[in-house]
Amino acid sequence: MPEPDERRAAPPKATATGPGRVLIAVYGIFALSATARAGVQIAGRFSEAPVAYLLSGFAGLVYILATLGLAGSGPAARRLAWVAVGIEMVGVLVVGTITAFVPGEFGPDDTVWSVYGRGYGFIPLILPMIGLWWLRRTRAR
Amino acid sequence: MFDALVIVTLVATGALAVFGLVETARNRPPGKPLAYAVYATVALLVVQAAIAAVRVFGGVQVPETTTFLIYLLVSVCVLPIALQWANADPNRWGGAIVAAGAVGVAVAVLRLQGMWAVAGA
Numbered sequence A: 001m002p003e004p005d006e007r008r009a010a011p012p013k014a015t016a017t018g019p020g021r022v023l024i025a026v027y028g029i030f031a032l033s034a035t036a037r038a039g040v041q042i043a044g045r046f047s048e049a050p051v052a053y054l055l056s057g058f059a060g061l062v063y064i065l066a067t068l069g070l071a072g073s074g075p076a077a078r079r080l081a082w083v084a085v086g087i088e089m090v091g092v093l094v095v096g097t098i099t100a101f102v103p104g105e106f107g108p109d110d111t112v113w114s115v116y117g118r119g120y121g122f123i124p125l126i127l128p129m130i131g132l133w134w135l136r137r138t139r140a141r
Numbered sequence B: 001m002f003d004a005l006v007i008v009t010l011v012a013t014g015a016l017a018v019f020g021l022v023e024t025a026r027n028r029p030p031g032k033p034l035a036y037a038v039y040a041t042v043a044l045l046v047v048q049a050a051i052a053a054v055r056v057f058g059g060v061q062v063p064e065t066t067t068f069l070i071y072l073l074v075s076v077c078v079l080p081i082a083l084q085w086a087n088a089d090p091n092r093w094g095g096a097i098v099a100a101g102a103v104g105v106a107v108a109v110l111r112l113q114g115m116w117a118v119a120g121a
Helices: A020-048 A050-071 A075-101 A123-137 B003-025 B032-057 B065-087 B093-119
Strands: none
Touching: A020 A050, A020 A123, A020 B065, A020 B093, A050 A075, A050 A123, A075 A123, B003 B032, B003 B093, B032 B065, B032 B093, B065 B093
């Protein structure tokens, strides 16, 4: 166990240390904004673009789970983070590709993942890459 | 939306982001000056949110009232939470956390400004 921590009883929150905390902050902001926006859309005008709004809601949920997984400690949190960030990576690639080639496929409104997150400075595309890299870097060796 | 105040809050959040990144680059944990910079920026955001909320409840029609009010709330809450998160583990990355929050708030203010412009108030 080459962990850089003397206190064996309290293992470090490997993903929630150092630059990982900046990553978690960005995930938290996306979790908050994506979920709030989708919540308003689903509650207020669901029938206008149900697929897009459900997709936005799903993305928001994935961001929440990724934030919790990365901020938490222990193998369960790490597993959650792997799954959530993995789904996020696949989601932004699939939705991004579909919307890039078939504009308006999911309705008139953009989702957070449309055209690889164009509406959000492509951060939705870069974020899961950094997330996966960080999970790999901080894993037990 | 009260254009002068929007410009002031955008400059403040931009300066705060630069300040945070400089602290990270200089390998310094988040200190008192960064905290005061956050408080000052949040004070501006609170004033902006209060004015906007009063005018929306006073009858100004923005395109999506609920979204607008949520963005107002987000614009005020993000930086205190970011500062808390930065101080919970005080090392060089605290500044970058505050910077991330500041950029997020700046985007929220821009979206608010966009909705307000549509309202034409």
